[in-house]
Amino acid sequence: xxxxxxxxxxxLAAGVSLVSLPIRAADFRVQFKPLTDATYDPVDLDxxxxxxxxxxxxxxxxxxxxxxxxxxxxxxxxxGTLQVVRLRSSHDRFESIKPLVRxxxxxAALWGANALYLEDTAVEEGTGRPVELTFLAYRVQxxxxxxxxxxxxxxxxxxxxDYFVAQKLQQWNSDHFGRVKxxxxxxxxxxxxxxxxxxxxxxxxxxxxxxxxxNGSDIKGSFSGLxxxxxxxxxxxxxxxxxxxxxxxxxxxxxxxILN
Numbered sequence: 001x002x003x004x005x006x007x008x009x010x011x012l013a014a015g016v017s018l019v020s021l022p023i024r025a026a027d028f029r030v031q032f033k034p035l036t037d038a039t040y041d042p043v044d045l046d047x048x049x050x051x052x053x054x055x056x057x058x059x060x061x062x063x064x065x066x067x068x069x070x071x072x073x074x075x076x077x078x079x080g081t082l083q084v085v086r087l088r089s090s091h092d093r094f095e096s097i098k099p100l101v102r103x104x105x106x107x108a109a110l111w112g113a114n115a116l117y118l119e120d121t122a123v124e125e126g127t128g129r130p131v132e133l134t135f136l137a138y139r140v141q142x143x144x145x146x147x148x149x150x151x152x153x154x155x156x157x158x159x160x161x162d163y164f165v166a167q168k169l170q171q172w173n174s175d176h177f178g179r180v181k182x183x184x185x186x187x188x189x190x191x192x193x194x195x196x197x198x199x200x201x202x203x204x205x206x207x208x209x210x211x212x213x214x215n216g217s218d219i220k221g222s223f224s225g226l227x228x229x230x231x232x233x234x235x236x237x238x239x240x241x242x243x244x245x246x247x248x249x250x251x252x253x254x255x256x257x258i259l260n
Contacts, residue, residue, distance in 0.1 A: 027103075028085060028100065029085045030082070030084050030085075030104070031085075032111060034111075035079065035081065036080070038077055039112070040111070040112025040113075042216050045102075045109050047176060048105040049114060049115050049149035049152040050116045050118070051115065051152075055119075055136075059156055060076070066155070066156060066157060070142065073162075074142050074147070076115075079138065080111065080136075082134070082135045083132065084107075085131065086130070097130045100130060100133045101133070108137045110218075111137060112139055113137035113138060114139060114152070115139075115152055116136070117135060120134040121133055121134075142169055143166065143169075146169075146176075148169065148172045176210075178209075179258060179259070181255060182255065184256075192250070196232075196250040197226065197230050200232055201226060205225050209256060209258060210255075210257035211234065211256055212254050212257075213253060219246065220237045221235050221237045221246070230249075231249060233245050234248065
């Protein structure tokens with residue numbers, strides 16, 4: 001049994017479906033072209049909604065018709081165009097659109113986009129297999145809160161009271177991005193290092209945290225402490241947390257969120 005088979009057996013024994021494992025980035029070419037100078041913290045993959053049947057304009061018109069009392073507090077910023085191309089590879093056996101969509105969601109999350117609207121689809125001649133998708137990526141918020149996928153899907157069709165939407169989105173944002181969020185993005189390197197170390201030194205081991213790094217990485221997990229070199233140690237959420245800890249340089253941290 002080779003190493004890959006050992007890994008597969010281990011994951012199956014742990015109850016992890018192999019179908020849900022990430023598609024290799026090498027299977028696709030992903031290109032994001034910004035359309036604004038506005039920048040946002042990354043979101044996680046599960047925060048990105050994909051709309052294949054409607055444009056953003058059509059979505060917004062439906063929201064105004066069904067939930068006019070909410071529409072005035074919805075803001076949207078188009079962040080860029082996102083193109084995913086399936087590469088020809090001996091390993092590429094995927095026939096559906098799903099792997100392309102997942103690759104697009106992963107890239108959109110890095111840019112802080114929580115909504116993707118499909119603009120164009122190219123298929124392979126002869127097979128009809130989807131080989132290229134083009135999306136417009138948006139940051140959609142209700143008041144100060146990122147709108148989660150469930151509500152992006154529901155708002156055009158289901159009338160909802162404003163107090164209910166505010167309560168649910170506030171809770172969802174707190175669970176995903178932290179009830180306390182502190183940014184160090186404007187700090188110079190040495191000052192950032194000192195302030196991050198001071199903050200993390202006050203956080204108890206085992207506290208769920210979310211760290212956004214300068215390179216756009218988004219790390220969630222349990223805080224495991226600082227070492228003598230001021231490295232931040234985090235046990236990542238999910239299966240990888242059972243196998244290893246991760247160390248992060250304090251000067252690489254842009255924001256710290258304390259999760260519920």
